[in-house]
Amino acid sequence: MHESAFQIFVNALLANNFVLAMFLGLCPFLGVSGKLDTAFPMGVATTFVMLVASLCAYGLNLLLSAFHLEFLRLISYIVIIASSVQLVEMVLKKYSPKLFRALGIYLPLITTNCAVLGVALFQTAREYDFVQSVTFSVGGGAGFTLALVLMASVRERLQLSNVPDLAQGTALSLMLAGILSLSFMGFAGLGG
Amino acid sequence: MNPTTATTWDEFMEGVWRQNPVFVMVLGMCPTLAVTVSGVNALSMGVATTFVLVCSCALVSLMRHFTPKEVRIAVYIVIIATFVTVVDYAIQAISLTLYDALGAFIQLIVVNCIILGRAEAHASKNSPLPAMINAAGMGIGFTIGLLALGVVREILGAGTLFGLALFGAGFQPWVIMVLPPGGFFVLGAWLLFFSWLERRKLRKQTDKLAEAAQNA
Numbered sequence: 075m076h077e078s079a080f081q082i083f084v085n086a087l088l089a090n091n092f093v094l095a096m097f098l099g100l101c102p103f104l105g106v107s108g109k110l111d112t113a114f115p116m117g118v119a120t121t122f123v124m125l126v127a128s129l130c131a132y133g134l135n136l137l138l139s140a141f142h143l144e145f146l147r148l149i150s151y152i153v154i155i156a157s158s159v160q161l162v163e164m165v166l167k168k169y170s171p172k173l174f175r176a177l178g179i180y181l182p183l184i185t186t187n188c189a190v191l192g193v194a195l196f197q198t199a200r201e202y203d204f205v206q207s208v209t210f211s212v213g214g215g216a217g218f219t220l221a222l223v224l225m226a227s228v229r230e231r232l233q234l235s236n237v238p239d240l241a242q243g244t245a246l247s248l249m250l251a252g253i254l255s256l257s258f259m260g261f262a263g264l265g266g
Numbered sequence: 267m268n269p270t271t272a273t274t275w276d277e278f279m280e281g282v283w284r285q286n287p288v289f290v291m292v293l294g295m296c297p298t299l300a301v302t303v304s305g306v307n308a309l310s311m312g313v314a315t316t317f318v319l320v321c322s323c324a325l326v327s328l329m330r331h332f333t334p335k336e337v338r339i340a341v342y343i344v345i346i347a348t349f350v351t352v353v354d355y356a357i358q359a360i361s362l363t364l365y366d367a368l369g370a371f372i373q374l375i376v377v378n379c380i381i382l383g384r385a386e387a388h389a390s391k392n393s394p395l396p397a398m399i400n401a402a403g404m405g406i407g408f409t410i411g412l413l414a415l416g417v418v419r420e421i422l423g424a425g426t427l428f429g430l431a432l433f434g435a436g437f438q439p440w441v442i443m444v445l446p447p448g449g450f451f452v453l454g455a456w457l458l459f460f461s462w463l464e465r466r467k468l469r470k471q472t473d474k475l476a477e478a479a480q481n482a
Contacts, residue, residue, distance in 0.1 A: 097300035245457035252450030
């Protein structure tokens with residue numbers, strides 16, 4: 075089945091949102107979504123890494139297929155992702171040390187963000203061409219950012235409300251994520 | 267019990283219960299929520315992850331003296347990715363249905379934070395045997411966590427347990443439980459349950475202390 079670039083974008087952004095429908099990238103989703111100020115830059119940084127990783131993975135996959143080395147795919151993808159995270163880290167450290175400190179440990183952890191490796195693996199499994207791969211990674215990144223920002227806004231609000239002690243912390247975040255995920259199910263079928 | 271076995275047992279139980287990766291540390295969330303739509307999926311994911319965890323911790327621990335500090339994370343990741351590739355091909359050979367059900371999440375074991383966390387926090391500082399025991403404990407703890415979710419979601423969402431029908435034909439499945447939101451809800455409910463248990467235990471202790479103080 076051939077999907078148009080627009081369908082892929084909408085699908086990755088809403089109907090099959092990376093975080094809320096496909097369960098990719100939950101660690102940063104639960105970890106960095108406490109404050110809106112850090113959630114948005116984190117989303118943008120991840121989107122950038124996803125785009126770079128997707129581009130490299132596309133080229134690499136062609137190369138590996140040409141030499142029949144498919145079994146090296148996973149190892150080479152992860153090396154590529156680790157190096158692009160390093161790149162983002164250096165750029166951020168140079169141009170925005172404040173943000174660099176705010177994101178802290180979660181920045182190097184983008185390497186182990188399943189959303190990034192997920193993009194590379196899914197685009198390979200679905201045999202997307204170049205344009206499709208790029209839209210898929212940008213859509214997925216935007217979806218990740220959207221979920222992160224939504225979650226952060228709700229959690230900022232929640233700090234002002236009266237929550238039973240028992241439900242504080244991760245349990246509350248998970249329930250929230252469940253409700254968000256429920257509402258995102260309403261987008262099902264949108265991408266055709 | 268002599269002290270060596272006691273510490274070994276302790277090390278093993280740490281991952282299974284006290285530091286359970288799913289319920290206490292809340293690590294490795296992506297596979298936890300994504301594959302636990304049924305008991306079988308949860309079990310096989312747990313076993314696959316345990317295998318990768320034990321093998322990579324053993325290798326990391328064997329290589330700990332030759333691994334330069336600066337590139338250690340890269341070394342760990344390449345080791346983990348190697349074992350995941352092995353598992354990926356093995357599952358494909360054993361059961362194609364299972365392979366399709368777990369999908370990309372087999373390959374995504376590479377980025378499971380539990381494995382990298384164990385490699386960095388434990389295996390890189392200990393000799394192979396304790397590292398493997400610790401890893402096995404963590405892996406089994408992870409499997410228990412996955413099963414706890416998978417079983418609940420399968421019973422509520424499909425009315426079956428490991429594929430066997432539990433209720434009569436009149437059972438109306440609670441479909442939302444096998445859909446993505448159900449994963450979040452069930453894990454949230456488990457966490458609530460455990461914090462309730464913890465709180466009850468604490469209250470009992472303080473009650474006992476107060477009583478003792480009164481009697482004295």
